[in-house]
Amino acid sequence: MIIPDEKTIKQPRITLVGAGPGDTDLITLKGVKALQTADVVLYDALVNEELLESAPTDAIKVYVGKRSGDHSYSQDAVNKLLIDYALNYGHVVRLKGGDPFVFGRGFEELDYAALNNIPVQVVPGISSSIAVAGLQHIPVTHRGLSESFWVVTGTTASGKISNDVYEAARSKATVVVLMGLHKLAEIAEIFKKEGKQNLPAAVIQSGSTSNEKVVVGIVDTIVGLAEQNKIASPALIIFGEVVSLHPDFQFAKEFYDIVARG
Amino acid sequence: MIIPDEKTIKQPRITLVGAGPGDTDLITLKGVKALQTADVVLYDALVNEELLESAPTDAIKVYVGKRSGDHSYSQDAVNKLLIDYALNYGHVVRLKGGDPFVFGRGFEELDYAALNNIPVQVVPGISSSIAVAGLQHIPVTHRGLSESFWVVTGTTASGKISNDVYEAARSKATVVVLMGLHKLAEIAEIFKKEGKQNLPAAVIQSGSTSNEKVVVGIVDTIVGLAEQNKIASPALIIFGEVVSLHPDFQFAKEFYDIVARG
Helix, strand or coil: CCCCCHHHCCCCEEEEEECECCCHHHCEHHHHHHHHCCCEEEECCCCCHHHHHHCCCCCEEEECCCCCCCCCCCHHHHHHHHHHHHHHHCEEEEEECECCCCCCCHHHHHHHHHHCCCCEEEECCCCHHHHHHHHCCCCCCECCCECEEEEEECCCCCCCCCHHHHHHHHCCCEEEEECCHHHHHHHHHHHHHCCCCCCEEEEEECCCCCCCEEEEEEHHHHHHHHHHCCCCCCEEEEECHHHHHCHHHHHHHHHHHHHHCC | CCCCCHHHCCCCEEEEEECECCCHHHCEHHHHHHHHCCCEEEECCCCCHHHHHHCCCCCEEEECCCCCCCCCCCHHHHHHHHHHHHHHHCEEEEEECECCCCCCCHHHHHHHHHHCCCCEEEECCCCHHHHHHHHCCCCCCECCCECEEEEEECCCCCCCCCHHHHHHHHCCCEEEEECCHHHHHHHHHHHHHCCCCCCEEEEEECCCCCCCEEEEEEHHHHHHHHHHCCCCCCEEEEECHHHHHCHHHHHHHHHHHHHHHC
């Protein structure tokens, strides 16, 4: 139960802000400006908490993310909190990791606010799907290697691997899998069944942060590399010829060529 | 020929910065910080020139973009300018629209700099491929409607439509086409051949800027809508069930249902 203070009641509004991949400098100016005028900030697990320093010191900061073992709010509970806080305190900034609409369930919150007649402004964020590869100098597109990129989730609502992963494995697109590390072996198998055991692949942990770690190989070796190097979530998987542009790839290739030659 | 001033020679380095989709507040803090320490800024046509105000007043600002009818630099010329300026002036910020690696040819510049032993730092940008749809409250992914999104270019090096567009039209992914407005009729035809004449589709011009304009319909109507509303480049096309979440879609649907009923 939130008790309103009559003096502080302001026009309710919500700003849905993408916080970016983790590096606090990878939020947009617009995101910072939204935070500076926040009465309440609702933030997720993948958001760098240092970003909260941009909000006024007396703004209410509420953690609503999911961490294994911790208490976490359901999507319904988050939706309701957004409305409650907006009605009682004014400007609510909903700070989400990456971009709010890339597997962020941002639209569900936007929709629920609209049903409650609360205006929502969207501030896009840097999505790890593009940026985390780019920070490792792997371009999602590159002339002669890739004319498109396809971003899929490794974690669907049902728990099964999305059919889109099977389709993506058949395509010539650069394939970026978010939240797929726990299914890496299964996903690599899907690529192998398409005859792509030699396709370059990389796994990048905690891109843009001090915990960043990368392994670069091919479909046939990527599962072992990720295990040996103890890659942990959050991690992004990227499949495609563009991975061959990573500085570590040439080394890996030479090594496996020697192994292949016996 | 650039004549160096010995007193001002600094360590050569290049920062490849994504400027975002057009709104000057959609650059990252990291991008602004790079501009603030720039000795030279090389910028493209799709970059909002107001961003140059973040660079020191005495920094050299060079426009290297392409505008129809204007003189423009070839990619080779841009690569060489980057090196020349870095060697002679120090910190060169290469400011590119959107994200440097989403059809931005950013890797070619990074690679050329590496060949010349000049260190390059990458600062990702907000890519219109995700953000321009999101600003229109169209989420590229949404539970129950889309488990992935596929970003393709409408303009390939050869001038032909990419094979990836044909594959994307067959998939269940949300399909985002960049630089495809001049081929909209051809692209819509590809979706029709897959039996997707009723698939929701939108075209968004100049997303995030004061020239933003949107038309929302289905594959069968989108070409006419774009023409009637004089949608001009730069524009992004989005195909997928997620487009049905746009507030204009319900109205369009009811209208066409009435027309269909005769």
